[in-house]
Amino acid sequence: MTLQLHETAFSGDTPGTSTNLYWYTAGPETAQTKVHLQAALHADEQPGTMALHHLLPMLAEADAANQLKARFLIFPSVNPLGLANRSLRHHIGRYDIETGVNYNRRWPDLYPLIANAIAGKLGTDPKANIATIRAAVGSWIAAQTPGSAAQQLRLFVLKSAHDADIVLDLHCDDDSLMHIFTSPELMPGLQDLADWMGVAATLTAEDSGGGSFDEVLPSLYRKARLANPGFPIPNGAETATLEYRGRADSFDALGKVDAEGLFGFFASRGLIAADVEAPPSAPRPTPFEATEVLRTDAPGLLAYHVALGDRVTNGQPVADLIAMDGPQAFLARRPILAGTDGFVLSRASAKYVARGAAIAKIVGSEILPTRAGGYLLED
Template sequence: MTFQLHHTNLAGDTPGVSTKLYWYTAGPEDADTRVHLQAALHADEQPGTMALHHLLPRLRDADAAGQLRAHFTIFPSVNPLGLANYSLRHHIGRYDIETGVNYNRRWPDLYPLVADAIAGRLTGDGRANIATIRAAVAAWIDSQEPRTAIQHLRLLVLKSAAAADIVLDLHCDDDSLKHIFTSPELMPGLQDLADWMGLAATLTAEDSGGGSFDEVLPTLYRKARIAHPGHPIPAGAETATLEYRGRADSFDAIGEEDAKGLFGFFAGRGLIATDPGPRPAPAPAPTPFEATEVLRVDAPGLLAYRVELGERVSKGQPIADLIAMDGPEAFMARRPILAGTNGFVLSRVMGKYVVRGAGIAKIVGTDILPARAGAYLLED
């Protein structure tokens, strides 16, 4: 059996503090395909951890039966530092409270860091070129001297991901339907993942603007491809952010369903030598993330939603009413917040008191929105 639990100590940034990071490995070390799975990079998002809790016994049993055809590395809760960010009974798992940086932002742009190391070493063999790039990334990571616990954590996780062929980062939204973020060149290759997840949407962008984890490797190989047009450089990793509904959706039955979908995806790929079960219904085709409106409010107030998740809406249709909380008609006046595009409601916010500028819903359309083209696409 190859199924094994590992841990490493992350030295703390203050006296007497250290944190353990746990992960599992399973499958042949010399397998042709390597899979990296992680959940709860935003440490306050637990549905992915619940899904991996239910996936791990399936992988353990498949390993015992000799069915694993890939090497799996699984971080069920990849950010124990974020788990400790608790203040006044509130978990601040999305941000590093020392720096204020979102844990899923500002991951490194790897190509400039390895460009010199791969210069003159690429050939006409695409697989060999991927191996050369991976070796350069691993060498760069090994050369780093992390100054903080979060830098240590990031380098450790990035080294695992950079060696993998499939990299899945499990998250959730606030109150949401299931969806994926991925790079456009990886579709329709990841359509089978979308199908097995039973998604409402796959949203694609080459660069969403924030340096998120799922864009690190596609950006690396894309930039290498552009810089070396005479050498074949395939997409070295299929990467995606998997958004498993909303924060409140951490339940056994849901986690079991999500684990079944992941297991089916891997079995359908031949990475687990077992029957994946009935093929799921096709998920919707991908749409550019620039066609998704992040609907915002221009004043503070209390939200009263008029629409449900998944509901189709038209441009100009009221999505919610904003109840005034100050001014001459405080707690009496309300005005509609209108959709800016045609599409369906993918997500809403759970907290109904909102401040000016807050995003309150995502509406997935099909037409590129002028205000989104070339803009910062994410919510911090």
Template sequence: MTFDLHRTPIAGDAPGTTTDLFWYTAGPEDAPVRVHLQAALHADEQPGTMALHHLLPRLREADAAGQLRARFSIFPSVNPLGLSHVSLRHHIGRYDMGSGLNHNRAWPDLYLLVADRLSGKLTDDAAANVATIRQTVTEWIDDQAATTASRRLRLMVLRSAVNSDIVLDLHCDDESLKHIFTSPELMPGLQDLADWMGVAATLTAEDSGGGSFDEVLPNLYRKAQRANPDHPIPMAAETATLEYRGQADVSDEIGIEDAAGLHGFFAGRGLIDADPGTLPSPAPAPTPFEATEVLRTDAPGLLAYRIGLGDRVSRGQPVADLIAMDGPDAFIARRPLVAGTDGFILSRASAKYVRAGTGIAKIVGTEVLPSRAGGYLLED
């Protein structure tokens, strides 16, 4: 049996403090495919943790039956540091309390950091080049002297991910339908993941502007390819952010459904020697993330939505009304906030008091928006 629980202590930033990271491995150590699964990088997002809670027993049973054909590393709550970030009874699991940095932003540009170390090491053997790149990045990670607990955690997680072939980062939105973020080169290869997950949308971008975790490895291989055109370098990691609905969508019923989807994906790939179950209906084809509008407020106020999740809207159609909370018509005046594109409502804000600049809805369209091309695509 290879199903094991690991406990890794992470030295804290204050004297005498340590936080334990609990994670699992399963499957043969010499398996040809390695899978990295993590949830709750934003520590206040728990739907992925619930999904992995229900997936772990299935992996344990498959391991006991000798059915695992991949090596799995599973981090059900990958950011235990963020679990303690509570202020005035509010869990602030999205941001590091010391630096204010979003836990899913500013992950490193690995090729920039290892390009000199790779010089002269690449050959005409694609598989060997992947192994060399992975080993070089691993050596760089091992050479780092991390000065904060957050950085120590990031380096440990990155070490697992960079040596994996499939890397799935489980998140959720505020109030949302299921969707995926991934790199354009990885589609339609990950269409089976979208199908098994049952997503409403798969949004693709080479660079969404924030250094998100799921973009680190595609960016590594993409930059290596472009800098070394005479050497074969495949896109050696299938990575994606899986957005499992909204923060409030945490229940056994939902978790069982999501775990079944993950199990079906892995079994369908032959990574678990088991019946994947009934094939799901095809999910929509991917669309560029630049074709998704993030509708923002231009003033503070109280939101009154006119639409629901999944509703289709046309450009100029009111999505919500913003009720004034000051001025000559305070608490009486209201004005519409309108869609800037044709599409459907993927997500909404659950908090109805909003400040100026708040993203209140994502509208998934099909045509790249000039205001989004080449810009910062994320909400915060």
């Protein structure tokens, strides 16, 4: 049996402090395929942690039966630093409270950092080229001197993920249906993952603008291909952000269903020797630029007209914004209108909103001029 718990300590940024990260490995160390699974990079998003809580004993049972054909690295709560970010009984797990940086932003753009290291070393063998790129990234990581606990954590996680074949980052939205973010070149290859999750949408973008964790490796191989057109460089990793509904959906029963979906996905890929029935088909991917992030132009109190999954048309009221100041305070209300045809993927759970707040995502099919080439994330 190979399932093993590991504990890694990171020195703190203040005297006498440190932080421990708990993670697991399972499956043969010599397996040809490596899978990196992590949850709660945004430490206040727990549905993924619940799913991995249920997946671990399933992997342990498969491990005991010698059914694991891949090497699994599992981080059920990958951001212990964010777990400690609490203030006045509220958990602020999305941002580093020292720097204000979103934990899932500003991950490194790897290709410029390793371009010189691979120069002259690429050849005609695609697998060898991937190995060369991975070795260069590993050497770059090993040469870094982290200056903070957050940098220690990032480098450690990146070291685990950089040579993995499948990298899944488990998140959730605020109040939302299941969905996936991934890179367009990884579809339709990851359609089976979407099917096993039972997602309402798969949203694709080469660069969403924030340096998200799931974009690090696709960007690396994409830029390597563009810079070295004479050499075969495949996608060296299938990566995706899996959005498991909303933050309030950390329920035992849902976590078990989600774990079964992950297990089925790995089994269907031959990474676990188990018989599984094919899941229903999920919708095909759409460009993230076709999803409207609906925002307010004033503060107020939201009164929604739509539920998750409802279809809306351009110009249809999605919610009313009730005024909380001015001459008609707490009397006036005006509609917030959809800017595209589509369906409601997510809503804001907090109904008091400030100016500029993102209150809904509406998944359409046509790229929106206001979204093309811009910053696509809510932050």
